[in-house]
Amino acid sequence: MRVILHETRSGEPLRELSFSAVTWSTAVCAADDVSVTVPGFTRAAEGLRGLIVPKKMTVTVSDEDGRCLAAGIIGIPEAGEDDDGSPSVTVPGSGPEQAIFERRHVLPYPYGSLVDQQGYPDPRYDTRLSGIEYGTMMKRLYQQAMRHPGGELPVVWESDRGGTRQRGWYAVDGKPVQEAVRDLSELLGGVEWDWVPTLDESDRLRWAFRTGADASPEITSAFWHSWSQGGKSPDIRRLREKVSSEFLASTAVFTGGKDEDRVLVSQRTDPTLINAGFPLMEVWDTSHSSVSEQATLNGWRDARLAEGQTPILYWSFDVRADRAVAIRKGDWCTIDIEDHWWIPDGTYTRRVIGVSGSADDDWLGVTVAGEASW
Structure with a gap:
């Protein structure tokens, strides 16, 4: 196993790290997680204090065949001693969706004051996407964030996919980019996303951004x-x-958008679980405030109720x-x-x-x- 330190914005390798422990994990629609422990009082630790810089540097973990198992932009390194007095520095890292894009917002470049002289939101800086699939929307949101000075990352993008989806974000809302992507993935018909780290023959880090298609929302491989x-x-x-039993429900109530004194509501009860001897359980979902169509809200309700019919x-x-x-x-x-x-x-x-x-x-x-x- 190899651990390499890279510049975050360029992906260029800086130094291979010796280590006493390494753990890593990956999950669907979640950032990679990496933790590397470098022993102190050794040549492995010499000069690292000035190199292990949060956000500015990234660590990759790869196997003996050069396959990158996981990568993480450095979070909060911690140097100290264990109970036996042995010194070490622990270097944690997470993928860009957590480390970077949780703290970037849906804003174009360049942008000025988000309100006009009367204090009304300036629509010139809103983001509106249409005529594409959800996965391409995700890509466009990341690409827009990376156009800002200092926002670049070494990414290989998949091709655009045309479609019928449309979505908008108001600049004054300050929506975090990753939250917007997560919202898209959780929509009815939403798709999965993945940041896949790769290393070339010179150990340069590149991220391959992948998404599911509207017709096949899950990301799978040939393996x-x-x-x-x-x-x-x-x-x-x-x-x-x-x-x-966390999803069990016999009654589902979903609320959508509000207009003055009116509110969009969808509710339904399925007696299957009650007839099978289960106690009554309900779910009340208020997370779809942007939904304005009854049929869309009904779809969310039916999908959640179907999910809740069995442990x-x-x-x-x-x-x-x-x-x-x-x-x-x-x-x-x-x-x-x-x-x-x-x-x-x-x-x-x-x-x-x-x-x-x-x-x-x-x-x-x-x-x-x-x-x-x-």
């Missing part, structure tokens, strides 16, 4: 992994199952790293269960939504998407 839980040499271990099974486990080469969030896998003490025998298909690892472990942590329990 399909097959693992077995039983037998003398199983591929997975520590299989854990949770049964969650959800969640699996997580460890898989041998050599049986999960090039695994990424979004991949699909087939898991053969045999003689498990809790889960029935069978072949189960699941989608990988999270991967984690460390420098001193031959196993990777995997989380798969939840499935209905019946």
Whole structure:
């Protein structure tokens, strides 16, 4: 495993870091997370104090074949000693969507005063997008933010996809870019997004920005992994199952936009769970204040109610790293269960939504998407 320090804005490599510990994790529609520990009182730590600068520098973690496993723009480094008095510096990092774009706002470049002389919002600085897919909207929001001086990052963009979507953001609202992207992904028909770090032959960091298409909103790859839980040499271990009731609901009430004394409301009750012996549970959602069409609000209500008709099974486990080469969030896998003490025998298909690892472990942590329990 290699850990390399890069300039955030250019991606240029500065120095390979020696380390005593490394952990990393990735997840669908979430920023990469990296933590590197560099031992003190060693040549590895010489000169690092002036290089490990939050935001200005980025760390990448790659395997022996040069595949970048995760990357993070440096957050808050911490130097200190453990209980035995051994010194070290811990360098955490997260992907640009968290480290940068949570603190950038939906504003064009250049822009002036956001209000006119009478104090009314100036519409010249609003952002309006139309005639494209949701994924391309996300890309345009990031690209607009990166046009500002100092906003550049080394990114390879996917091609535009034309469509029928339209959306707008008022400049005076100061909407964080990442919040706007997250809102798009959570819309009815919204799509997934991903910042994929890559290293070229000169160890330069580049981010590949990817999104799902309107017709296929999930980001998947060509890799399909097959693992077995039983037998003398199983591929997975520590299989854990949770049964969650967090989404259960028999009644859903959704509110939309307000106009003077009127408010858009959509409500519905499904007696399926009650008839099956469950106590009444309700969900009240006020997060769709921008919705002005009854049919759209009804769609949100129906989707949420359908989601809440069964407890959800969640699996997580460890898989041998050599049986999960090039695994990424979004991949699909087939898991053969045999003689498990809790889960029935069978072949189960699941989608990988999270991967984690460390420098001193031959196993990777995997989380798969939840499935209905019946």
